[in-house]
Amino acid sequence: MPNPPTDLPYLIAPDPARPGLTRQVQGVDHTGAIGPISVVEERPLTIFLNGAEIVTAMTIGDYPEYLALGFLRNQGMLRDGETIKGVDYDDDLQVVVVRTDGTTTYEEKLKKKTRTSGCAVGTVFGDMMEGLEGLTLPAAQVRTSWLYALADQINRTPSLYLEAGAIHGTVLCHQARPLVYMEDVGRHNAVDKIAGWMLSETISAQDKILYTTGRLTSEMVIKTALMGIPVLVSRSGFTAWGVEIARQVGLTLIGRMRGRRFVCLSGEDRVLRDANLSAVADEPRKSARKGGGDD
Structure with missing residues (x-):
């Protein structure tokens, strides 16, 4: 049986106000005005x-x-x-x-x-497919009401991306509740931080959702599958190999999720459309995260 939702507080990292994560550099905008621009440290x-x-x-x-x-x-x-x-x-x-x-x-x-x-x-x-042979993920149901609630909360969470851009976010969720939010310059770093947190806190993966701003490529699907997480959601699009692997292991794969829209290319039978679309707000421009082809 899946473990109950963790009682640990929602961990949001990094704190966009933390010193040392960004620096101010002088830049020129489209009008020719000169001023300080916040950029992410690496x-x-x-x-x-x-x-x-x-x-x-x-x-x-x-x-x-x-x-x-x-x-x-x-x-x-x-x-x-x-x-x-x-x-x-x-x-x-x-x-x-x-x-x-x-x-x-x-x-x-x-x-x-x-x-x-x-x-x-x-x-x-080594072999990219190593560990996937014979792997079948739990057939976890996902409700569209959870997805819309998660997207709205995640998009409104204070973040380094909203402060300076040029960064990816990944969130581990249980139903409609975000558990851990991690950001980094690479989407793989953010996923690995989630995996490290789960290992440190002994958190079960079988009833969780992984939300990412990154593309749903083969290696993102492989990482999610090997972590044992049955649902992967992204603001961005898919690659063909990523979709193929998701279908092979039974991973529910949902991409291009913005506002009311999303596309499911694997595990459609596990998606319960229980949300009232007329009650789902459009994504506010000021809180929109990157997606599409951004890396």
Whole structure:
């Protein structure tokens, strides 16, 4: 049975008012006026596993421990049941070290590293389809009333995107309730932070919804499926391979969700259209997030 909704408070990260996430630079607008423009900071974070350097990701720098844990889990470098002995972050060196009680197989995976169409650490180690064979996700029902309520709340949440743009958001949800909101310069970073949080807090995935502003590409679908989340929703569009994989594993895949509109290309039979469309407001321009072809 799915676990009940977590009692943990809704975690929104990063705080757009937090110092060091943005900087002011002088710019010129379309009228020729000169003034300060807020832009997102970007810094490297190097992830080690049991003493071996695995990857350097470009990130905004918040929640490095969640990012490291989620990245290693989503790349298949942390096995189910493996005990995590420690996660140590050095802010000066911008390094995070994850230590486990098991032997890792990262050497072979590093030899087979594959670049994908993703941004930031959109990298898959080894066979992209590894772990999907025989995988069938829970047939979780999703109500359109939940989707509209989530989209409205997420779009109105104070965020770094609304402050400076050039960033992606990902939200873990249970029914119509957002649980964790993460942002980063790459949509994969944001997803990995969610995965790291779920691993740290021992949160079940089988009754959750993952909402993202990023494109529904093959690697985004693969990450969601391997995390065990049965529903993936995005403001953006799809790739053909992403749709094919979603149908293969039974993932409900919903994209181009803005205002009253959305498109479901996998799992349509699990979508319950219970919302009154006349009561669903158009998306306010001032709170609109990016989507479409943005990366």
